[in-house]
Amino acid sequence: MSVKREDVEKIVEAIGGKDNIEVATHCVTRLRFSLVDESRVDKQALDDNELAKGYFSTQGQFQVIIGPGIVDKAYEEMIAITGGQRASKEDVKAAAIKHKSPVQQFIKTLSDIFIPLLPALVTAGLLLGINNLLTGGGIFFAERSLVEAYPQWADFAAIVNTIASTAFTFLPALVGWSAATRFGGSPLLGVVLGLILVNPGLMSAYEYANALNEGTVPTWNLFGLHINAVGYQGQVLPMLVAAYVLVVIEKWLNRKVPDSLKLLLVAPIALLVTGFLAFIVIGPVTFTLGNWLTEGVVWLFATVPWLGGLLYGGLYAPLVITGMHHTFLAVDLQLINSDAAGHSTFLWPMLALSNIAQGAAALSMMFVIRSQKMKSLSATTSVTAFLGVTEPAVFGVNVRYKYPLFMGMLGSAIGGVLLTMNDVRAFAVGVGGLPGFLAINVGDWGIFFIGMAIALVVPFVGTLVYGKIATRKQIASGEAVEEDLADRDVKKVENAQSPIPASGNDIVDRPAAVSASSATASAHRGGINVLDLPSPIKGEAVLLSAVPDPAFAEKQMGDGIAIEPSEGKVYAPFDGTVAHVIDKSKHAVILEHPTGVQILVHVGIDTVGLKGSGFKAHVATGDIVEEGQVLLEFDMEAIKAAGYPTISPVIVPVGQDIVESVEEIPGSARDGRTPVLRITLAEVGV
Secondary structure, three states, X not given: OOOOHHHHHHHHHHOOOHHHEEEEEEOOOEEEEEEOXXXXXXXXXXXXXXXXXXXXXXXXXXXXXXXXXXXXXXXXXXXXXXXXXXXXXXXXXXXXXXXXXXXXXXXXXXXXXXXHHHHHHHHHHHHHHHHHHHHOOOOOEOOEOHHHHOHHHHHHHHHHHHHHHHHHHOHHHHHHHHHHHHHOOOHHHHHHHHHHOOOOOOEOHHHHHHHHHHOOOOEEEEOOEEEEOEOOOOOOHHHHHHHHHHHHHHHHHHHHOOHHHHHHHHHHXXXXXXXXXXXXXXXXXXXXXXXHHHHHHHHHHHHOHHHHHHHHHHHHHHHHHHOHHHHHHHHHHHXXXXXXXXXXXXXXXXXXXXXXXXXXXXXXXXXXXXXXXXXXXXXXXXXXXXXXXXXXHHHHHHXXXXXXXXXHHHHHHHHXXXXXXXXXXXXXXXXXXXXXXXXXXXXXXXXXXXXXXXXXXXXXXXXXXXXHHHHHHHHHHOOOOOOHHHOOOOOOOOOOOOOOOOOOOOEOOOOOOOOHHHHOOOEEEOOEEEEXXXXXXXXXXXXXXXXXXXXXXXXXXXXXXXXXXOOOEEEOOOOEEEEEEOOOOOOEEEEEOOOOOEEXXXXXXXXXXXXXXXXXXXXXXXXXEOOOEEEEXXXXXXXXXXXXXXXXXXXXXXXXXXXXXXXXXXXXXXXXXXXXXXXXXXXXXX
C-alpha cells in the first residue's frame, strides 16, 4: 500500500499547518500530535481526506488514524513535508502536558507516580483492614478486641500486621523508585533515598506524636544545628520533594562529570547532598507546614466550628495525597490526653467520614467506567477505604478521574459540618472507615450515623450522575471516554531486549481441526472465496465495541474482532508472510495471507508505551510462517500491572480491494479451533 504525498500535505494543512505542530510521532495505527492550538483543526478537511480513517483528541494529544502498514510511510512523508524532528510517544505526551493547567499537571504527575504502586498499596490496604478488625477494641466484644478475647489469635494478627504495614512503612522507598523514574532519574537511587528516610536508626514517624508530647524527640547536633533524627514512615510529601531534588542533582552531575568518573562520583554525591537536604531542610519544612496547619485547624475549630468541619472534612483526602494527614495524629493524641478537651478528639470522626466518602466515590466508578480492570480496581479499593485505608482508592481511582475525588470531598465536607455543629467526638483513634463508629462516644452515635449516610450517598450519587453525563458528552463529541482519560501509560519502562531469531522459529503442535485449509479458500460461493480465520490468541472473542479505544471500537481502522486473552501467546492463524513487526515495542504484527489479505494483531491497548517490556518476538518482518507458529509472547500480568488493558484487537485493515466483507464470530476461542472472523473475498485469490 502506498501513500500519496498530497494526502499527507492535506492532513498537515487540516491540523493547522506545520507551525501548529509542536511534536509528532506515530504508533502502529495512527499519527499522534501535540498541537499548539487544537481549535485550528479543520475536521471537515480530515473527514474528506481518504488517507485519514478517523481522528480524536485525548489528554492533550490529537490523533489521526491512518491504519497499519502505511502509518509509518505517512509519518516519513509528514517529516519530509514539515521538516520536523522525529519524536517518541513520550515526547508527544510531555509536550501535551504543557497545555494543561498547573493543577492538572500536578494531578497527572501524582497519577504517574502512584499508579505503578497500586498492587502494593491495595494489598497493604486490604490486610490493614483485616488487622483493624482483629485488633480494634469494642468491635466484637465490649471494650475488648478479638485478639484480647482470644489470645491464641494474637500472633496471627501480629504476622498480618507485619505483612500489611511493610508497604506503608517503606512507602518512601516505593515513592522514591516511582518518582525518580517519573522525573527521569535513576530508580535505584530513588529507592536508596527512600530507605535512608526510613532507616531503623531513626525514630519512627509513628512514634513521633508521643515523643513530641513527652518532649523526647531525638536530635542530631550538627555543629550547633539541632536536627530531628526522625524517619518519614508512611509519608509522601517529603519523599516527593526529595526525589525531585535528587534527580535535578543527578542530571546536573551527569552533564558535568566525565564518563570515566560518573560511577565513582554521581551517585555518592547526589545521595549525600540530597540526604543532608532532606534532614536539614525538606523534612523540617514539611513538618513546619504540618504544625502550622495543625495549629490553624485547632484555632479554627475553637472559633468557627462549622467552618472547621467544612474545611477539615473536605480537605482530609488531599492531605492523604501529600502524607500531611499524619501530622494531625499528634493533635488527636493531645486532645485525648487533655482534661480540657474532655479526653476526646473532634478530628477523628471526620477522618472516618472521609474514608467512607472516598470509598463510596470509588465504588460508584464501577457503574461509570467500562473497563473490567478498572471496575475490579474500584471495587477492591473501595473495600480498603471502607475499612479505614484510603490511599489505594484515592491514588488508584479517584485522583485518576478527578471528579470522584471532589465528590468524596464534598460528601465528607457536608458530614464534617454536621459533626462539628453537634460536637461529635471520639474517645480513641486507630479504627477509621465504617468501623469508626466504635471509637465514637455512644451518645453521639445517632448524629454520626447520619454523617455516615451523607458520606455514603452524596459521593456515590454525585459520582454516578456526573460520570454518566460526562461520558455521554464525550461520546457525543467524539472524544475518548473515561478509560482513555485515565492515563493508562503512566510510567517509563526500560526497553526490554528480546532478540528476534534469524532462524529456528518454533512450530507448536496444533489441533488436528486447525489446518491450512481452515484459513485458505474454504468455500466457493458464486466465485467468491471465504477465509475462515481462527483466533491468533486463545481466549474469548468479543465485538470491537468492547475495546476501550475509539480507533478500534468505532472500526476506524477496519472491521475485526477483539480477544480477551487467556494465554500470553500470538499464533499464526494461517500459512503466510510477516508483513511487519513493530521492532521496538513488539506489541503488534501484520500478517499477509497468500491471497493478499492482511490482518493486524494488536496485543493490548496503548501497549506501545511499554517499549517492549513484557513482550518477546519470535519472528521478524519478511519471515515465512506456518499456521500455528508462535509469533509473539506477552506477559499478561506485566501488562495489567502497568495499567494497560490486555484486550487484543484482530483487524482486517481498510483499503484492501480484495476484501468484500468481514463477519465477526464472537464466542470462545480458547483452543484456537473455531473461526473468529469470516472474510469474504471479492475475487478468487488462490
